[in-house]
Amino acid sequence: MAILVRNNAWNSGGDFSNTDLLWYAKGVGKMMARDLNDPASWWFFAAIHGEYVNPQDPWYPSPPTFPAWGNISNPPTVPTTPLPDAQTQLRYWNQCQHGSWYFLPWHRGYLYALEAQLRADILSLGGPANWALPYWNYFGGAKGVQAQMPPAFAQKTLPDGSANPLYVAMRYGPDGDGNVYIPTVEWAQTHPDDPNWSSGDVSSACMANDLYTGSDRTTPLPGFGGPETAFSHSGRVHGNMESNPHDLVHVYTGGFISDTNYGLMADPGTAALDPIFYLHHCNIDRMWAAWNAAGRTNPSDKKWLQGPVRQFIMPMPQHESWAYTPADVNSIASLDYSYQELDAASLPAPSALAERLKTLKVSGSLPDSAPQAHRAAAELMGASAAPVQLKGAGAATASVRMDAGEQKALSSSLRAASVNALPDQVYLQLDQVKGVLDAAVVGVYVDLPANPTPEQLRASHAGDVGLFGLRRASAAHGEHGGEGLSFVLDVSHLIDRLHQQGRLTEGSVQVTLKPRRALPQSCQIEVGQLSLYRQPH
Amino acid sequence: MIPDAHDFARVRYGVLGTALLAWVLLLNGHAQAGADGLQALLAVCSSSGRPWFQGRWWAWLELRGGLPGMALGPTMILAMMAPLALPALDKVWRSSLRRRRLRGVLLCFGAYVGVWLLAGAVMELALLLWTTAAGDLKGWAPAACSLVVAWIWQCSPLKQHSLNQCQRHPPLAVFGWRAEWDAVRLGLSHGMGCVGSCWALMMATLLLPQGHLAGMALATLLVFAERLEPPRRPAWRWRTMGWPRLLRPWLQRQLRLGVHALLDGLSNWAGRARAGRTLGLRRGG
Numbered sequence: 052m053a054i055l056v057r058n059n060a061w062n063s064g065g066d067f068s069n070t071d072l073l074w075y076a077k078g079v080g081k082m083m084a085r086d087l088n089d090p091a092s093w094w095f096f097a098a099i100h101g102e103y104v105n106p107q108d109p110w111y112p113s114p115p116t117f118p119a120w121g122n123i124s125n126p127p128t129v130p131t132t133p134l135p136d137a138q139t140q141l142r143y144w145n146q147c148q149h150g151s152w153y154f155l156p157w158h159r160g161y162l163y164a165l166e167a168q169l170r171a172d173i174l175s176l177g178g179p180a181n182w183a184l185p186y187w188n189y190f191g192g193a194k195g196v197q198a199q200m201p202p203a204f205a206q207k208t209l210p211d212g213s214a215n216p217l218y219v220a221m222r223y224g225p226d227g228d229g230n231v232y233i234p235t236v237e238w239a240q241t242h243p244d245d246p247n248w249s250s251g252d253v254s255s256a257c258m259a260n261d262l263y264t265g266s267d268r269t270t271p272l273p274g275f276g277g278p279e280t281a282f283s284h285s286g287r288v289h290g291n292m293e294s295n296p297h298d299l300v301h302v303y304t305g306g307f308i309s310d311t312n313y314g315l316m317a318d319p320g321t322a323a324l325d326p327i328f329y330l331h332h333c334n335i336d337r338m339w340a341a342w343n344a345a346g347r348t349n350p351s352d353k354k355w356l357q358g359p360v361r362q363f364i365m366p367m368p369q370h371e372s373w374a375y376t377p378a379d380v381n382s383i384a385s386l387d388y389s390y391q392e393l394d395a396a397s398l399p400a401p402s403a404l405a406e407r408l409k410t411l412k413v414s415g416s417l418p419d420s421a422p423q424a425h426r427a428a429a430e431l432m433g434a435s436a437a438p439v440q441l442k443g444a445g446a447a448t449a450s451v452r453m454d455a456g457e458q459k460a461l462s463s464s465l466r467a468a469s470v471n472a473l474p475d476q477v478y479l480q481l482d483q484v485k486g487v488l489d490a491a492v493v494g495v496y497v498d499l500p501a502n503p504t505p506e507q508l509r510a511s512h513a514g515d516v517g518l519f520g521l522r523r524a525s526a527a528h529g530e531h532g533g534e535g536l537s538f539v540l541d542v543s544h545l546i547d548r549l550h551q552q553g554r555l556t557e558g559s560v561q562v563t564l565k566p567r568r569a570l571p572q573s574c575q576i577e578v579g580q581l582s583l584y585r586q587p588h
Numbered sequence: 589m590i591p592d593a594h595d596f597a598r599v600r601y602g603v604l605g606t607a608l609l610a611w612v613l614l615l616n617g618h619a620q621a622g623a624d625g626l627q628a629l630l631a632v633c634s635s636s637g638r639p640w641f642q643g644r645w646w647a648w649l650e651l652r653g654g655l656p657g658m659a660l661g662p663t664m665i666l667a668m669m670a671p672l673a674l675p676a677l678d679k680v681w682r683s684s685l686r687r688r689r690l691r692g693v694l695l696c697f698g699a700y701v702g703v704w705l706l707a708g709a710v711m712e713l714a715l716l717l718w719t720t721a722a723g724d725l726k727g728w729a730p731a732a733c734s735l736v737v738a739w740i741w742q743c744s745p746l747k748q749h750s751l752n753q754c755q756r757h758p759p760l761a762v763f764g765w766r767a768e769w770d771a772v773r774l775g776l777s778h779g780m781g782c783v784g785s786c787w788a789l790m791m792a793t794l795l796l797p798q799g800h801l802a803g804m805a806l807a808t809l810l811v812f813a814e815r816l817e818p819p820r821r822p823a824w825r826w827r828t829m830g831w832p833r834l835l836r837p838w839l840q841r842q843l844r845l846g847v848h849a850l851l852d853g854l855s856n857w858a859g860r861a862r863a864g865r866t867l868g869l870r871r872g873g
Contacts, residue, residue, distance in 0.1 A: 107820075107821055107823065108821065109819060109820055109821040111821075284818070353844075353845055353848045353849075354845060357841065357844065357845070360816065360837050360838045360841055361837070362837070430686055431682070431683065431684065431685055431686070431762065433685075433762060433763075434683075434759075434761075434762040436761070436763075438759075452762075452763065454685050454762075454763070456685075456687065457685065457686075482759060483758070483759055527752075528748075528749075528752045528819050528820065528821050528822060529819060530755075530818050530819060531755055531756075531819075532752055532753065532754075532755035532756030532757070532819060533756065534755075534756065534757065534758075579758070579759045580759035582683075582762070
């Protein structure tokens with residue numbers, strides 16, 4: 052079978068001069084014309100990822116308001132009937148894997164199936180037999196210019212004057228004003244005067260990881276691809292690639308106006324209704340393929356290769372279905388497709404550990420080492436005493452108390468650090484994060500002074516967490532009993548600084564949480580607990 | 589933090605080993621006491637021949653087969669319900685300082701088992717009162733009635749609510765007496781969710797006039813299979829008592845993984861043996 056090539060959506064300026072996008076629009080239009088219960092319909096495919104159309108689901112809003120599908124502003128006009136029978140829903144719908152090592156392979160199969168359906172429809176409309184899904188490389192272009200959404204998605208009509216199926220009303224962007232771009236590091240550098248962004252959140256730093264699951268000296272927990280789990284529709288801790296850029300691109304593309312009016316892309320139960328979703332995931336898949344092309348390997352563990360107990364299954368054209376495992380989608384070559392850009396040489400060089408050793412005044416160069424997961428578990432050092440509430444634009448600071456014994460062990464490791472005795476890794480966990488506004492992003496800071504300057508913000512910045520999946524994870528009768536989301540951030544470099552200042556012995560660490568944009572008045576996000584963990588090498 | 593399968597292995601195997609030991613004791617009691625022996629022992633727990641009704645309360649201590657009568661109830665609970673405590677124990681393990689971890693796990697487990705012992709005592713009392721009012725309950729009729737009640741309960745929203753509660757584990761305090769108290773509280777709430785979910789099935793097994801062990805084994809399988817299903821909104825729902833949809837694929841998957849692990853192990857052993865022989869030849873040469 053000929054190798055199909057997925058091309059950059061920004062080719063030919065990213066508008067409908069790019070025939071990949073024009074045919075994509077036509078194919079989407081044909082799929083949108085089908086009924087909700089037709090496995091070849093746009094809506095059915097969206098529900099495979101996640102849906103708010105069945106009132107029996109534990110996450111369905113009660114009383115029915117957005118994001119229930121019947122409350123979505125058009126375009127598109129989203130149907131809510133006829134529902135497929137219960138068995139079909141149980142088999143196909145709400146399958147998407149998040150917070151799991153299955154995140155990448157499940158989405159690869161999902162894209163493959165959708166692409167097959169689109170290609171069949173495009174062919175029936177007179178389009179090319181070698182059409183393939185384009186990708187949106189928000190890291191691409193000179194000075195990060197491709198961080199902007201391709202213009203074809205912002206146009207309300209196609210060149211022939213008919214309605215553009217790629218245009219969606221509920222897509223608000225990071226500033227909530229309809230201008231959709233991704234605040235990457237490069238983008239922020241080229242917009243120094245934008246008051247919203249002192250630094251770019253979204254990065255491809257995860258590509259420096261060398262371990263799919265677990266951690267080693269180059270890869271922080273929980274690994275590039277995510278933690279080992281069972282079938283995980285609403286997982287807890289997201290993998291490094293999933294956290295950034297995946298989650299952040301979702302919530303920044305969607306954006307919000309209010310807690311009952313946020314972009315489709317921001318919530319897993321509406322995201323796949325937006326055609327930009329598949330271009331985003333095509334880029335995630337491309338990044339995974341590039342990571343493999345650079346010599347990084349996927350797990351050989353049979354538990355990963357065979358997939359979870361509940362199988363992954365997709366509808367295919369001609370009323371067929373395809374049950375697959377991660378072993379079946381382990382490489383893009385096995386699926387007969389490739390990407391226009393798959394440049395392994397562009398992967399960032401790992402430098403976090405080298406920076407740490409410089410901070411700790413350790414001399415010498417690191418010996419080479421092959422990727423190998425740590426055997427030592429991460430030990431709890433301490434935690435906050437009470438939940439933290441986030442409201443409005445205000446920051447909230449919590450004190451994370453450290454156990455004296457664990458703090459001594461950490462200090463000892465940092466003092467004795469050398470190129471042959473690497474310092475402990477330190478992680479901050481935000482646990483049981485609950486709320487209903489998936490479109491929010493929360494900045495996390497360690498030891499942030501009051502009234503910080505932009506430089507102080509950058510110096511204390513631990514990371515940003517996009518709350519993609521928050522509503523479903525917080526549903527009282529949903530998966531994990533409504534325990535909300537969990538996030539793990541590597542704060543080793545910030546703890547090193549405290550150690551060098553002699554302040555680690557204070558017995559606690561101050562953690563500040565600040566929403567990137569002011570939350571709507573009626574909206575509150577709760578962080579159940581902040582805890583610190585140390586992991587010896 | 590992210591669950592570490594290796595780190596928690598000691599606790600997991602400890603709990604599963606305890607459950608296995610409990611099953612062995614029950615089966616040993618059955619074997620030593622003869623085919624009817626354990627039936628007679630379990631009849632002490634079931635509706636027929638209530639010894640204290642007949643003034644023979646000391647019959648609880650008279651056992652053939654070496655199994656202390658007072659320990660029969662806890663043994664049954666450990667056999668059937670101990671593995672269901674693992675999610676709560678895992679939460680305590682991950683959320684505790686290393687020096688307090690084992691203490692937290694034991695407190696949580698103790699609270700969980702305590703809830704079940706209390707529930708067992710309440711069920712026994714209920715049967716005693718029923719027997720006092722209605723006379724001895726012989727034959728299959730009481731068991732059949734209890735199975736109908738159990739099935740109605742299985743389909744009820746309260747059943748789903750209890751099942752969902754088993755998945756709910758709030759943050760735990762890390763320092764001071766609150767850390768121990770939160771571990772106990774988790775064990776209590778997890779136990780109450782478990783009792784709420786499974787009490788009807790337990791009652792049905794108690795009322796079986798014969799085939800207790802088989803009934804216990806089936807109930808254990810069903811209860812385990814239910815935990816493979818994701819949580820759902822509490823509602824009246826048709827829920828069969830038969831072969832849950834995920835149990836067969838789960839067993840097939842475990843079998844495949846087990847076979848692969850065995851083949852990998854054999855392959856590694858063969859490789860080491862070949863290396864050893866080669867080394868021997870070199871030494872000899």
